[in-house]
Amino acid sequence: MASKDRISLIKQLLINEKKVSVASLSEQFSVTEETIRRDLDKLEAEGILTRTYGGAVLNSEETVSNIPFYKRAEHNVEAKQAIAFKVREVLESVHTIAADASSTVMETLKLLKDREDMTIVTNSSEALRELMVSEVNVLSTGGILNKRTLSMQGDLTERAIENYNVEMAVISCKGIDKQVGATDTNEVEARIKKIMIAQASEVMLLIDSEKFCKKGFVHLSNIDQINHVVTDKKPSDDWIDFFTKNNIQLHY
Structure with a gap:
């Protein structure tokens, strides 16, 4: 072997x-x-x-990106759904978003099906299946399909994202640290998310409460690049103070 x-x-x-x-x-x-x-x-x-x-x-936290999409989707479902409901509220006045291929973001997209005024740019192949019967406008990046993560990757994917300017990048991560910022574990996915961040007027980070004070292997964004943090439960007071001082809107 x-x-x-x-x-x-x-x-x-x-x-x-x-x-x-x-x-x-x-x-x-x-x-x-x-x-x-x-x-x-x-x-x-x-x-x-x-x-x-x-x-x-x-x-487990650092390797979630290596687990097949549907297996990840089953992990911590209640937290992901709680985040998704809050994200839907925040996006009420937003009409264009870039959405990554994470299972947490996927829960949000399920709640946006009736938004005929919404355009979503995404590298998620699962989003195409989920939103096939919906009112939203979906722009797929195309690219090389990663069958484990159900995401499109590669140069074609990255160039496609660069063609669009969006109001909000809706992304997840594997950890957030006060000094390092947001981090991820998959370098290819992180590069795609960084381009989404660059093309967006604002950045919304979706992160469950287990991932505070955690660091992944790959740097994703600095703290000053994040405008919104959406989580499933109230963070500790020091994190609330930290977000306030850095002009980050916290939603939970």
Whole structure:
């Protein structure tokens, strides 16, 4: 078995089992424990896992972008729906948005189906299916389909987004930190989101309460680029003060 295939299977085992051991993987794949340790080192460098004595555990927050879309969509559904209802209220007077391919943003798009005055630019292939019967105008970026994330990616996708100026970029992230800003784990997706941010007059960050004070591997945006933060529950007082001082409108 090729190294990349073995690593891919180890990643899937982590997603399913949350933890793995060097000894069991060595036996399962008929390779030395040293080979497995090197595989785990590579996955740790990608932010997929944290090494432990004799094995590794899944970094669930940091690896959510590597989990298939429908599996991600099932995670923390109530929080995503709570965020979506609040986003719909904030977007009442907004007519053009750029929407990323995240499952959290997808919950929002489901609530905008009756907005015949709304135009959505998105790289989400799932959005095309979901909004096929709706009143909204949908502009698909096109590009190379990532079948795991159900998102369009590549140069064509990025150039398409650059053709449109929108009122609001509606994006999610994997973490927000007061010093670093918003971060993500998938470099390709982060690059697309950065272009959406650049093409938007305002930026709305959708983030559930679990992701405050968390940092992903890839930088997404500085704090001063964010205009709105929408979350599922009231953040701590220090975060509320932080958003106020940085002129960020908080919605929960």
